[in-house]
Amino acid sequence: MPEHEKARQAFYRTIPRFWHDLFQEPYALYDANILSDLEAQNIRQAAERITAIYDKAAPLLRSLPDETLLELGYPEQTLPFLRLKPLDTEGVIRRVDLVKTEQGYKHYELNADTPTFIYELFRVNGIAARHFGLKDVNEGCEENLQNAIRTAVRKLWPHHKAPKVVFTAHHDHEEDWNTAFYLGELFGYPHEIIPLQELKLIEDDGLYTPAGTRIDVLYRQTYPIEHLVDDKDEDGTAVGVELLKLVADGKLAMLQPMSAFLLQSKAVQALIWGLHTEKHDYFTAEEHRWIEDHFLPTYLDREPFLNGSLPFVEKPAFGREGDTITIFHSDGTPLKENSLRTYGDSLKIYQAYQELPSAAIQTPYGQEEAHLLIGAFVIGRHAEAFGIRAGSAITGNEAYFLPAGLQP
Template sequence: MDNVNLQNHRRKRKEVYQKLPDFWADLQDSYYALLDHYPLTENEVDEIHTITEQIGKIYDKTARLMRQLPDDIFYMLGYSKEIVPFLRYKTIESEGIIRRIDLVRTVDGWKHYECNSDTPTFIMETHHVNGYITDYFNLKNPNAESEMKLSNVISHVVNKSIKGLDKPIIVFTAHGDHEEDWKTAKYIQSLYNGKSQLIALEDLQIIENDGLYTPKGERIHILYRQTYPIEHLELDQSSDGTKIGLALLELVKDGKLIIFNPLSAFLLQSKAVQALIWNLHIEESDVFTEEEHDVIRKHFLPTFLEPDFFIENNLPYVEKPAFGREGDSIKIVNGENRQQSKQNNYHDQVMVFQQYSPLPMRKVMTPDGMLDLHVLIGSFLIKEEYGAIGVRAGNIITGNESCFLPVGIVEEKN
């Protein structure tokens, strides 16, 4: 691409995304949202939706089983002793409100990489922004109905939880100095059809065994913390050493506060849950029906808590931390060839070993010109039903430097 056309692309991209001032088209002085699209046919969209719901049912059934397991199993799956006492509490009928199922297209069909059930990001991009870009390219938006579905579910769950309260205080929160998290929380708040407040996490005040309060001294009934992980919350301490994160979870346990996603969503957050599911599958456990075993066989990748299976069979595999995020602390082992992420912040966690299934590559238009990027599909589960679809495009390990690539529906090829 010559310099004139590249400059023209950069100008158009800037013009399009400037129409969305509450969106982070650029992050940390680098481009994030691309002015290009990933093509999907109607049949492919339907297939992704179906697989997403099928995988969701596998996780939901596994959650019901996990609540009956002894504490030692939770420790094996990477959960800390501090957090295990809270894992069996279920406050709403669903295991989560918003979950993201990551999928990759392979020669053997769609394979499931992992599930972010507690604090999935990529929500505004897929449910809201995608439609602006498909309009620009004059394509059909596969996510056209997803935003309304998400809004209805959020409003239903919150309103059901505050039923009977006279003047409920509902707060949406995130770190105020983190642009992506803050604007995600602001977007989620905009989908709720009732009265609420948007308050930075650092401005909330907790009183042990009493409640969580706004800066004005109002007691909070609902806390929606879409981007703040439970595994970070449990480590939070005040300046005097008080474990405020665990104190907050005690409020939830004692019924003095409701948080969303609920605690039950964290039950499935560990990537080691996939090792549990795979183990039940290869043992032909009657926990799953024949149809569910078929879903696992078709779409789940062999996953273990030790690499022995892959080493013995000379198979490439991925090593990743149970609670890793943004591609941090991941290793790809393919014989003598080893690749790993730049960050290694989660090296002390329980590690999960999963069969390596390489991400497909696609030529994508970026502000740096046409690049060959690896693409990963993120498909949302809203309660038990499918939500929006999106693509992250980037390196061989999908990290926080990956870009948002909108998706659009194209005609089937004859």
Template sequence: MECHKLRRKNFFKEISSFWPDLYGEEYALYDIAEIEQQEVDKIRLCTFRIGKVLFKVCELLRELDEVILKDLGFPSETIKFIRLNTLLPESVIARLDLVAINNTYKCLEINSDTPTFIKELFHVNGLVAKEFGLANPNGSNEEQLAVAVRKAIQASAKWLNQVDPYVVFTSHDDNIEDKNTVLYLKELYGLPSKFIPLNKLIILPGEGLFDERGRKIDILYRQTFPIESLIQDEDTLGNKIGLWMLNLIETKKLAVVNPPSAFLLQNKAVLAVIWGLHENDNSFFNKEEHQWIEEYFLPTYFEADYFLDKGIPYVKKPVFGREGDSVRVFDGNGDLVLEEKHQSYDSVPSIYQQFVKLPSANFVSEKGIQNGHVLTGSFIVNGEPSALGYRIGSEITNNLSCFFPVGISMT
């Protein structure tokens, strides 16, 4: 394995601004999973259909009573924010987490507000595929992403009535994955802009967001800073600077990408709303959409009663959890069988979703040949299917799961 370790090191060191290791562990595998073109087409088709259903339900959610939105888990501070309807798609860059089962795919959730796994699939996957003599299933998607970023900023400028907007990309400065993801998007944007770390931004309530030199920022690209974290943000004096920023967006003194509707979709309660409408054969969805929901979505509820009555294993998920944080798996008797060690979203409202087992696969790592559970990530960019790929790790996919590149055989 020393030979493999050296080849891996030499390969990834040639990729600038990438993070092959995270948290002191191997992250990007120097290995590749072969995938058939037919399977790629199947993933893209289901991604398109799932995206249509999810984006459609945004129309309904925006019109719901404030009390209902709070019951769904939206913080009261965000209600005005999520009702905003900008000129952007519901989410510019979103990622579906899919599980392959019974010759189709089921949607576990959508990461619509601040998805990561971007540079890995849109850029690095192609380099690994070439290294292993396979075709890249995401070959044209990097340009698709670049166009989407530029269109999002153009639409934001139009929403603000700005001809020459000051565009700033931001992230936490000390998170290598977040920072390099944002810098990658900035590079794809390709037009004048700046990267400024979150801690260097200055908010003047009611006036605007400014850089460290006092220049007013018009458009903030905050790919990796979740809204549910933003509203908790305070400065050293205890000022609610996150809420100040939301107010700037609500009063059109600042535009953000992803847009407000992306946070609307980020709430996993949306999955329970969709399943409830489907189960009641609600006319909000047409016949074809109901067929899509039946095939691609999982039974999801606000209580566990359905699963307990039928003895079906289920998963309890916080509505705003990320990276597997606070996820718990129960058997059909309601007994806990598996939980993620991080429980930082434990106080957040939860949904209950039917449990499906992730498929397993072998992979080569610096520790030798290992076996892990495969989660399929599939991006929706400007409403269209885009790059796809695998993460592999434990039964609950978390921030220690590995990036497992995919390639299509050229024979």
């Protein structure tokens, strides 16, 4: 084993429940990207402004008729629940994906419902930064995340009796399961970590633990709503829809709330961009400047790009991890595409292509050139931890985690 790989393994094995390797491939790099204080400030400012635009769009989305929501890609089964808003914020933990350009930070998409990259940025990044003699770019963010989870649980369960809180994920998915464990540990109050498949749903009654205790608050770390509504048990009962009925009836509280799922569709970017190009007074002059500064032109069809000279990207409205993304030349011929095509039948959106910047990174296989994507978390309304994924032109599951830090 090369010395660099020995050092990487030795370092990351000291961090409990961390998946420094995934699917038998390296994931966390033994390297660090050095940022300036100004860069960190600009990233957080961009993330807050972008999320504020989405939050401004949310009431408009809730006012739309069901037919229009279907045209924006929302599954029909979700329509009775899309207008639920149990908290004063649209989401608790959201991640904005950013690309650094000569014009500032542009916005790829918002992961509003079930964002990953949490443990890496709120805890592991700091351990790695200090190891390399740097200051953690996310110092203090973990405490703010903890407070946000605790506050959300209190607001979702405003009763004198302490709630039964359960964090859940697929037990056989190392990243999801250990992230759920981390969030439960951070929550700090009595709770259980229970595999998703072991939860028991009783129609019109409640959701229960394997021991028969009724659950009051469920944190589903990575159980996307668009998948949940299709889930059925062995007798054909639509258990996913029944779970959302429990939420709507006040028999179960859920994190993330349904308001976060409302903003998960990438078609929302097309709605926002359409209002911006019309100079619609739904957004203030300042908000229009934010959209111009940070959003990429996005549409529900490819026609606006075929008359120009710039490449564009086709994305599924509810796709994840680069799956089913294709980059096209301006004439509509494919330039690059992700080999995974899981979302082939999903509604597509079309966005101006903005190439990711690249940098040399140190990997177990030697030095490589990689494209850098910034993931910036917004907790409630405030920008918190952010970090870097290093990979190919289309960032997917195979991308590395590259720690980042500031000069002390």
